[in-house]
Amino acid sequence: MANIDKAYPATLHYNASPFTRTQAKTLRKPGTDAEIRLWKELRNRRCGGLKFRRQHPYNRFILDFYCHEKGLAVEVDGGIHNNPEVIEHDTNRTFELENLGVRIIRFKNEEVFRNIDEVLMRIIQVAETS
Numbered sequence: 001m002a003n004i005d006k007a008y009p010a011t012l013h014y015n016a017s018p019f020t021r022t023q024a025k026t027l028r029k030p031g032t033d034a035e036i037r038l039w040k041e042l043r044n045r046r047c048g049g050l051k052f053r054r055q056h057p058y059n060r061f062i063l064d065f066y067c068h069e070k071g072l073a074v075e076v077d078g079g080i081h082n083n084p085e086v087i088e089h090d091t092n093r094t095f096e097l098e099n100l101g102v103r104i105i106r107f108k109n110e111e112v113f114r115n116i117d118e119v120l121m122r123i124i125q126v127a128e129t130s
Contacts, residue, residue, distance in 0.1 A: 012068055013056075013057050013058060013059075014058050014059045014100060015059055016057035016058060016059060016060070017060070020057045020059075020060060020061075020062065021057045023057070023062060024055045024056060024057040024062045025055075027055040027062060028054055028055045031054075031055075032076065032078060032109070033109075033113075034076045034078070034109035034112040034113065035054075035064060035076050037112050037113065037116065038065070038074070038076055038107075038112050038116070038119065039054055039065070041116060041119075041120055042054075042065055042074070042123075047120050047123055047124060048120075048123070048124035048127060048128075050067045050069065050070065050072075050123070050124070050127055051067060051068070051069060052065045052066065052067050052074070053065070053066050053067075053068070056073075058073075058097070058100070058102065059097075059100060061093065061096075061097060063075070063097075063102070064076050066102075067127065070103075070127045071101055071102050071103060072102070072103050072104075072105065072123075072126060072127055073097065073102050073103070073104050073105070074104075074105050074106075074107070074123060075090075075104060075105070075106045075107070076106075076107055076108075076109060076112060077090070077106055077107065077108050077109065078108075078109050079109070090106075094106075103126065105122065105123060105126050107119050107122075
């Protein structure tokens with residue numbers, strides 16, 4: 001098993017606590033159907049040569065997918081994210097992450113299932129602008 005604290009750049013996890021790291025590891029196991037579908041396309045540098053990590057701890061957050069090289073997080077949102085309280089939470093979360101230097105791109109589950117090619121193209125476009 002890999003040692004989390006080995007030769008990673010200091011900003012890779014940006015001071016994530018041991019609790020956040022453990023939670024991220026736990027979340028990697030199940031995954032939603034949309035996350036699993038997108039992960040098949042992102043893993044092993046399949047999307048524009050970008051290296052993504054799944055359920056990546058970053059500060060006090062856990063990012064669905066994170067490309068450290070580009071400082072880009074990809075979030076996949078299910079129906080709960082249409083709830084006004086969750087929308088407000090997501091907006092605040094995005095604001096905080098952007099202040100830490102992470103850009104966020106969000107997709108709804110339906111986008112991932114209906115048009116994965118468009119999702120991947122948008123990820124590459126956003127990554128290229130960094």
